[in-house]
Amino acid sequence: MSEDAAAAASAAPRCGFVALIGAPNVGKSTLVNALVGAKVTIVSRKVQTTRALIRGIVIAENAQLILVDTPGIFLPKRRLDRAMVSTAWSGAHDADLVCVLLDARAGIDEEADAILERLATVRHKKILVLNKIDLVAREKLLALAKAANARLQFENTFMVSALSGDGVDDLRRTLAAMVPAGPFHYPEDQMSDAPMRHLAAEITREKIFRQLHQELPYQSTVETDRWTERKDKSVRIEQTIFVERESQRKIVLGKGGATIKSIGAEARKEIAEITGVPVHLFLFVKVRENWGDDPDRYREIGIEFPKE
Numbered sequence: 001m002s003e004d005a006a007a008a009a010s011a012a013p014r015c016g017f018v019a020l021i022g023a024p025n026v027g028k029s030t031l032v033n034a035l036v037g038a039k040v041t042i043v044s045r046k047v048q049t050t051r052a053l054i055r056g057i058v059i060a061e062n063a064q065l066i067l068v069d070t071p072g073i074f075l076p077k078r079r080l081d082r083a084m085v086s087t088a089w090s091g092a093h094d095a096d097l098v099c100v101l102l103d104a105r106a107g108i109d110e111e112a113d114a115i116l117e118r119l120a121t122v123r124h125k126k127i128l129v130l131n132k133i134d135l136v137a138r139e140k141l142l143a144l145a146k147a148a149n150a151r152l153q154f155e156n157t158f159m160v161s162a163l164s165g166d167g168v169d170d171l172r173r174t175l176a177a178m179v180p181a182g183p184f185h186y187p188e189d190q191m192s193d194a195p196m197r198h199l200a201a202e203i204t205r206e207k208i209f210r211q212l213h214q215e216l217p218y219q220s221t222v223e224t225d226r227w228t229e230r231k232d233k234s235v236r237i238e239q240t241i242f243v244e245r246e247s248q249r250k251i252v253l254g255k256g257g258a259t260i261k262s263i264g265a266e267a268r269k270e271i272a273e274i275t276g277v278p279v280h281l282f283l284f285v286k287v288r289e290n291w292g293d294d295p296d297r298y299r300e301i302g303i304e305f306p307k308e
Contacts, residue, residue, distance in 0.1 A: 014063035016179025021119070022101035023111035027131040031101065031162035032056040032067045035172055057186050063176035064184040068095055096179055098126045099171075100154070104136040107144050108151075116151045125178065128154040129171065134161045196275065197224040203274075204239055204267040204283065211263055212251060220248065234278035237271065242288040252285045260285065 020028040036056040056067040100119060102112055119126065128148050133141055145157050156174055160167035201222040208220065226238040243249050253260050260283055268281040 011062060012181050013183055014061075014176065014179045015066070015182045015184050016063075016096035017066045017068055018097045018099060018175055018179070019068040019095035020099045020101060021115065023103070023106075023109075023115060026101045026103045026106075027162045028101055031099075031129070031131065031160070031168070034162045034165055034168045035065070035067060035175075058172065058176075059188055060172045061176035063179055064186065064188075065172070065175050065179060066185060095124060097175065098122055098124050099129050099175075100126055100148075100152075101129045101131050102144065102148060104130045104132045104141055104144060104159075107140075108147060116148065119152060125155045126152065127171075127174070127178075128152075128157040130157070130159045131162050133159045134164060134166065197227050199274070200224050200227075200237055200267075200271050201239060203270050204241070204263065204281075207263045207266045207270075208241065208252065210266075211259060220244075220252075232278075234280060235275060236280045236282070238282045239284070241283060241285045243285065244287065244289055246287055249285050249287050 020031060022028050033056070035058050037058075058065040058067065098119070100115070102108070106112065108116065128145065130141060130144060130148075136144075141159055145159070148154070149157060155178070158167055158171045158174070160171060162168065201224045205220075205222045208222070220241065220243045222239055222241050224237060224239050226236070228236040230236060241252055243252060251259070252263075254262075264281050264283045267283075268279050271281065272279040
């Protein structure tokens with residue numbers, strides 16, 4: 001191939017889906033946000049906060065990377081759990097590349113071991129990403145990388161800190177070089193294919209978890225009921241927080257409505273930063289018993305309703 005032909009080939013656009021697979025709380029959402037350079041997924045101290053395949057979109061090295069942030073893979077107990085795990089594996093099988101995240105502190109624990117075993121059935125090229133490397137000694141990192149590569153064939157191994165950004169640029173460049181040649185799937189200025197209504201609901205859900213991570217269980221969800229653009233360019237948003245019991249509703253409201261006001265203030269500020277316009281956010285809390293068994297709720301948050 002001539003130099004001109006090689007240059008033309010390298011300049012040709014590339015585009016592909018990259019799935020991030022890992023146990024709960026290994027840092028998948030934080031890594032997506034670091035790769036994109038903006039907030040597109042919910043990040044919480046609580047595990048299992050990502051329920052649907054929310055895609056972040058990155059332009060790098062004349063390539064478009066569509067990042068599929070899958071739910072953390074864990075032992076499912078409830079119907080919602082089974083739906084989340086099924087969604088995660090479908091994301092891995094449908095992607096062009098699979099990034100396998102391991103928590104460098106936890107190493108290959110029981111959850112990571114099960115993931116590595118099942119990943120043998122995924123035929124796509126796999127990249128190993130050891131996250132939270134700033135918390136682990138170098139000797140342990142090298143031993144972990146060696147042990148993981150002995151279990152599964154990885155194309156590359158990266159050591160990163162998604163929180164600080166260390167190593168993220170190298171990972172982004174490698175992903176850009178590995179995705180297949182082809183035209184971009186999305187406009188260049190689009191960061192996520194998640195509708196803004198859904199992203200706004202995710203932001204509010206994150207604020208609930210941050211404030212009530214000890215009191216409130218996972219049987220809660222947020223839906224954006226109305227999104228009205230006003231003449232003054234501001235947006236009026238009405239959202240409903242659904243819980244399963246009256247006692248949970250009281251927890252979300254707080255004494256004199258203090259908790260719900262605080263949640264609303266934090267969510268409104270962040271939604272305004274992302275949309276770039278003033279936001280008027282109105283939150284309502286309702287009890288919906290056994291919403292975890294309602295197919296309509298699963299469709300609302302973007303995952304398949306499991307039959308069993």
